[in-house]
Amino acid sequence: xxxYSVLLNLIxxxxxxxxxxxxxxxxxxxxxxxxxxxxCCKSWIKHLEAVTEGTDExxxxxxxxxxxxxxxxxxxxxxxxxSSEYQSCHTAxxxxxxxxxxxxxxxxxxxxxxxxxxxxxxxxxxxxxVGSPGMEHGEHFQPYTIQVLLKDxxxxxxxxxxxxxEQF
Numbered sequence: 638x639x640x641y642s643v644l645l646n647l648i649x650x651x652x653x654x655x656x657x658x659x660x661x662x663x664x665x666x667x668x669x670x671x672x673x674x675x676x677c678c679k680s681w682i683k684h685l686e687a688v689t690e691g692t693d694e695x696x697x698x699x700x701x702x703x704x705x706x707x708x709x710x711x712x713x714x715x716x717x718x719x720s721s722e723y724q725s726c727h728t729a730x731x732x733x734x735x736x737x738x739x740x741x742x743x744x745x746x747x748x749x750x751x752x753x754x755x756x757x758x759x760x761x762x763x764x765x766x767v768g769s770p771g772m773e774h775g776e777h778f779q780p781y782t783i784q785v786l787l788k789d790x791x792x793x794x795x796x797x798x799x800x801x802x803e804q805f
Contacts, residue, residue, distance in 0.1 A: 681771030740769035
């Protein structure tokens with residue numbers, strides 16, 4: 638009987654190792670705060686909506702997005718502790734309170750939600766880099782760094798995007 642128990646534990650540990658990290662759930666809810674006149678915000682939302690899962694016949698968007706036009710974006714950013722040096726044109730918030738500021742590619746948002754760094758409040762792409770999702774302009778591309786925003790108000794690099802293809 639003892640050997641049977643050992644065998645079951647070994648099977649559990651082996652299959653747990655194969656399972657890998659937890660996956661981001663389907664239909665991630667996201668509240669996007671933006672200016673009514675901002676076209677790049679709408680394009681960034683389309684970038685997110687294009688990320689699907691499932692088979693071709695039964696695919697659906699990974700993101701469940703609610704966009705809200707606001708007149709006081711400064712208040713939204715202050716409410717979510719986004720310092721001026723990390724700000725961009727729109728702010729997205731998950732129900733659990735994580736923030737995504739600016740033109741953060743969906744791929745990095747998914748990675749963050751799958752394994753949030755300790756003490757992180759979210760990710761930011763400061764400014765509006767040309768060629769980032771929603772800021773496409775022909776073949777033009779400006780490399781940029783995605784910052785992880787921390788609860789103490791500091792930041793650190795999360796990922797660098799040096800070529801357009803690295804965003805997808």
